[in-house]
Amino acid sequence: MIQEKKAWMMNGFIGILFVALLLAGTVFSFIQQQFLLGGICLILAVTLGSGITLVQPNQSIVVIFLGKYMGTIRREGIVVTIPFSVRRTISLRVRNFNSNRLKVNDVNGNPIEIAAVIVFKVVDAAKAVFDVDKYEQFVEIQSETAIRAVATKYPYDTFENVELTLRGNAEEVSNELTEELQDRLKVAGVEVIEARLTHLAYSTEIAQAMLQRQQASAIISARKQIVDGAVGMVQDAIERIEKEGIVDLDDERRVAMINNLLVAIVSDHGTQPVINTGSLYQ
Template sequence: MMIQEKPAWTMNGFLGILLIAGLLVVTILNLIQQQFIIGITCLVVAITLGSGITLVQPNQSQVVIFLGKYMGSIRREGIVVTVPFSIRKTISLRVRNFNSNRLKVNDVNGNPIEIAAVIVFKVVDSAKAVFDVDRYEQFVEIQSETAIRAVATKYPYDTFSDAELTLRGNAEEVSNELTKELQARLNVAGVQVIETRLTHLAYSTEIAQAMLQRQQASAIIAARKQIVEGAVGMVQDAIHQLESNGAMELDDERRVAMANNLLVSIVSDHGTTPVVNTGSLYQ
């Protein structure tokens, strides 16, 4: 059965201390006057109230348990008097974070990758954190690793097109998906996930070199394609300008030769060395 947090019975702590002090004074006076029944009764009441004195720090909650039954939680900071002879467990409501271990998983394409994330969370239901899970902090860590694995297997590490989401290229979307996945797992523990961020993402060492070569090859191909497309446009413009100005008339053979020479000059990785034709020796 799921337990929901509820407020426990409390009384102002300072008022409780004054009441206890008054009962102790009455106890002493009655014992001096040998009125033992009244004195002992007042002493028992004072001890009973004193056992319920609780100090609550800011951003902490005290879970009150009496005879194995959940009596409620105290969130009001300061000193209070609550259920006598009860057990109080302190639960921090402060924002906390931790870095997950580096996990080795396979992405959606089956490539082994290393991934890690930072998880920012806080407890919003102290009753669930105490009663619905065993050691909620460890529960958060284990479920975080499970969520990271689940999200990592949904996306590729990287692609060479913009057609789909990737772990490397869409960090914001992946973080949002990880937050939703983890929050669904931690609702049972009364924990709110504030933020998740990937802190480490890389190919595993056994394929890192091969994937680096693949990325380099793809970058070279993309650059070459852009250079060739630009060179073709430049050659077309150059030939069209020469012919339209009447500077020269080119037949098909010379047009092809000029286009070839211009393309070689533009596309070449190294500076070209021009060859000047000054005519034949026997002309």
């Protein structure tokens, strides 16, 4: 694997000055009919001028001479580097990649649609040029592969709160996706800054059925929590009544009170109390 190194270079303005002097020497030599000296000055001017290149901020130039990697230029501005070399410009700016909506199966085998946005930048221009072919396409393919790999590890959703889910633990899933991507893209000299899910849903063919399942699971989970709370409230109420001696309850009255309290607490609708005022002939 190629490691990035600095290429030979010099200040571009000094190089331009030398080129201008050599061209002036060429003109003067031709005027004086010293064609050999003028030809040498012209060749030197063209040779030095072929190495002049412009580097913009957050860009790097990979220098290749006769098929050999000579180094990378990161210094912005006008510079002079190896003459007649091939120079490839690689952007070091932060970029976004929005993946396509992928259809995968979660850990439970349910088909889901998932997509993510990947924020990345090139940190090693030599690897981006020589270790992979078309690093932008490499980033896209590896990003989709990583999204599929992470999506198959977790269920879409669960109401038991006993495991990580794609829907309920977005932060943890995003962190794992970032780590997965970094492992895959480091060979291309790419640093993954962030990876976030932008779309997550059940596939259309099962969306309605899964919605009904979610609603049923939510109702069951809510009912269980309501019943647990109601039992605790009734138990506390009975214990307090008996402890403070408000009413002397026998087994039959205790059962009746527990039943009435549970109905009042668990009922979906507000309960309507029935007041027994006694009989006229009692």
